[in-house]
Amino acid sequence: MNYDVIVIGGGHAGIEASLAPARMGVKTLLVTILAEQIGASSCNPAIGGLAKGHLVKELDAMGGEMGLATDATGIQFRILNQSKGPAVRGSRAQIDMDRYRIYMRDVVLCTKNLDLKQEEVEALIIEDGRVQGVETQLGNRYMASKVIITAGTFLNGLIHIGEKQQIAGRQGEFASIELAENMRGLGFEIGRLKTGTCARIDGSSIDLSVMEPQGGNEKATPFSFRTDKKTFNPTQLPCHVTYTNETTHNIIESNFYRAPLFSGQIGGTGPRYCPSIEDKISRFRDRPRHQIFVEPQTIEANEFYINGMSTSLPTDVQLDMIRSVKGMENAKIVRYGYAIEYDFIQPTELRHTLETKKIEGLYCAGQINGTTGYEEAAAQGMMAGINAVLNLQGKKPFILGRDEAYIGVLIDDLVTKGTKEPYRMFTSRSEYRLLLREDNADVRLYKYGREFGLLDDEYLQYVERKKYDIDEAVSYLRENFVTPNREFIAFLETIGEDKINDKICLLDLLGRATMTKEKLIAFVPSFESYSDEVIEQILIEAKYSRYIEKQQAQVNKMKGMLQVKIPREFDFSKVSGLSNEIVEKLTNINPPTLFNASEISGVTPASLDILHIYIKMAQKAR
Template identity: 50%
Template sequence: MFQERYDVIVVGGGHAGAEAAAASANMGSNTLLVTMSLQTIGQMSCNPAMGGIAKGQIVREIDAIGGYSGIITDKSAIQFKMLNKSKGPAMWSPRAQNDRMRFAEEWRLALEATPNLDFYQEMVKGLLVEGNRVVGVRTSLGIDIKGKAVVLTNGTFLNGLIHIGDKQFGGGRAGERAATGITEQLTDFGFDSGRMKTGTPPRVDGRSLDYSKMIVQPGDSNPEKFSYLDTVLLKEQRDCHMTYTSPQVHDLLRDGFDRSPMFNGRIKSIGPRYCPSIEDKINRFADKDKHQIFVEPEGWHTVEVYVNGFSTSLPEDIQYKALKSVKGFEEVKFFRPGYAIEYDYFPPTQLRHTLETKLCEGLYFAGQINGTTGYEEAASQGLMAGINAHLKIHEKEPFVLKRDEAYIGVLIDDLITKGTEEPYRMFTSRAEYRTLLRQDNADLRLTPKGYKIGLAKENRLRRMEEKLNKSDAFISFFRDTSVRPEEINPILDSLDSSLVKQSDKMFKVFSRPRVTMDHMLQLDSVSDFVVENNLDREVLEQTEIQVKYSGYIKKEKNNADKLNRLENVKIPDSFDYSKLKSLSFEAREKLEFIRPVTISQASRISGVSPSDISVLLVFLGR
């Protein structure tokens, strides 16, 4: 039934598993994707959307390296928004609403068109291990499949337990059974495990809603897209809507608190802090008399609607009564109630930066098994695990992104170095170099790296180089070209900006806060340059950011370069921290457990002080 031995076996077909399988296969590894259901590959288990604050940057990074998430999102999008446009470009974050069924279909078709990739539908019950190395997987039918590397992307399925009020039953997702056996084997092997919780709102019939009572939430008038390739821009979009809860809704929800698994002790694990359930919101923010509800269509043609902001595990009758009291939902019909799910995860401090486990060679973890939440966080980990599994078995250098190179680098470094005791979600505030890690320049940062390891194709690299060369040429034009007072002063006067008295370089004028590319394009010489050089919107945006934020970008790059010097100070794998009596007890304990690779990583571990780092530097002769 199977090849004698696969290069990479990926367990799970969610966002992490799909990216892992695509990456290893596209790089040339014979890959097998094993999943409990081939019908749910790339399933959007929760909200029908990709991107958002910091998450949109991650999708752009996945695309730049050569992953599929950006392409799949563009092909199935029904609405696009660039969030935070009123702020600086470091905060701009793309987000798309998607057609849930088309998203999964596009993932399936993309994977089926990927060479070197086989599929098999069955539950994996355990791993095949020889010594401290994984050598394959064992299925629920008792079939052994051999592999040189295994990537576990089990999502919420490991011993998953679904809660709706005082009812609970095993399951990894609504209508799907839980996965058993793997957690028990890994803990017997010496891994630490824990439990986490997440939740999802009810799905309702859009035909039963009164949208006239809600606030319309349209997409951008000039929508962009995620992929840097030639995916098609949206010409038509579907509106979302917004409404609010009320004190009456809150009172109805409180009536069910005594039957809530969150409050009666049935759920003991920790849920996502930044995506709380509706009962958690009205309990924690009792002073608020209303909360936003976003009404999101699930596709172009379906009537199913996702009630974003109403995640809950309350009894179904309480959910129904409360939601009927929300404006526009008076006649609501349920497709299914919301629920909470508890599942096993493995604290990610047990991993290397490649996402390979420290205890078992050739075994990689990606996605919610590492304690993260979100499609985008999962997909990026799957991409990196698939890449590194391929590189390891072909005896090549690992692929690790630093904190100043990508949000993906921040995400993985946070997980490995700091760990997480609650579902980890990415925010722009987690990145100390977010001026460098913008959504607009992910291709400039990462496509050369993706090409070097053999994942990003040459056509992607050529597009990136063309964009870079055109942008550099346009910036040079602004640096070298002067503008006369009679040309620029009418524009400056309309902006209440001080007038110039003599000719000055365009770069200097363009750097003024209120002067935009649209204003500069009013100058004949600038508009002529754009037409003659066939500059598109991407190049114009990149040029404007580089001109207006050049000082900030340079300063942040210098800071990153200084700290990166510590990345070059390696700590030997076998380093014995117990020898250093000058280290604090907590530092010795944390360093021994996490085993950082560099001094820079050691400095980011909670409980390791600057004096501890000084001791290490002295001992290492630095």
């Protein structure tokens, strides 16, 4: 059977990778090992978090599904870092993991141009360096000139629980062994990573009353810009916080010899920012306790995820250590925690479109590229899906810049730097994070959703009007000034604001931390017609206007710099500050411009800055 795009894997990357092409009008096939596990939460039952929330918002702004699914199935909504600046805030939601999975499966089954097959892909069909399709364990051959692999932890997956090992992609599910061997045979640089998950506990066996409750925000804020805020009022359940203790630590420490992480049984590199409990005890033995989040997995709250106790220790040790924690003395384990090793492709094997350099038409997205997290996976899936269609249509690729989106930072980091450990997104990875806030993702990126036909007309009209109103208001405030005359100082006093001493533009004056919606409207009564979302953006733009201007100037400088031509006979070995590896790559490839140099794996923005300085020095010396 012939298709335009085939997606392998029904996880968070596979969902977005298949929905985008189908919605763009091309015939798409999603092949997954178990249809009812589409969108399953292999680890914690939550979406978003610091920087991860940015990715979900950006996906949503372009027409992705993850934000809508979270709003439909969320059971607790919080804004992290709410007391800090908007650039570092992050939306996070606990989800009903069962209903999320069902929601996503229904969306896949009801999407036009998208077929679903429950089969296991064993091999890629390759001819003359180009992908032609896939072959499954049933002997079925499905043909397509674009194939996207989103195999997650299933690619040669191996589960560890104590001394026990199990070949699986997720507990109770087959691993994809043949496809992994097929990928190795194609000559890709394959590495091995490790991740893990926590035990799940019977809710009736936990005493939540002795733990610290942690609720969501009183007024829940939806993830999706397309969800109606006025009617959004989900049922919210609390999570609870408890702590390990010295007894817990002694139990774990006395069983290090049985821990696959320390016995040599596990060879893959684990996520540094989400270590297992045994790794935490080993590295931070001086700490008297570690925080544990007890999170409901569904609205019924009959099973809880013990966040903070990811482990691969034997089952008897898991039970002892969990029961040593306050509130879980009588805990009954429903599902044991485990570690899983899996294959990944070194992402420097990919272009910025996520197409592989070795095989034309073959794309990879998600954990196969060395990332960790549902959100990182979904973002890559959507980008791979869109680029597969654009390539089919003979159009230019879709590559988000580091100044445009966290998604652009994510992919640029992967394909230029590669990774030796599971890559996780952080706000600190973005040098332009004041520009790339969660709250403005819609006005930043909706144009792409419009261009690719992924957003409906009603929403497009709404966001276009929102952007127009923001731009109009900010321009007015920037162009209008006030002076410290007696009348204006008296006005400031009536609204509880300190006086001014010099002439100042309204935008700078409204940037004070004390400014509110009511004060803004007092300054400019005509702004009362604006929506709350527009008012919020006006106040943020006012508060950070000078910093935003500086970052925008940096962006413009970088864009101009990338157009700089590199002299044909330029000697890269004379550039101090470049690694030998970068010098070798630049010498061999001899890129004509700094932009072409930026496309080479391993060449970082800092390297480009150094190169630019030396090119200018060489030009002056002539």
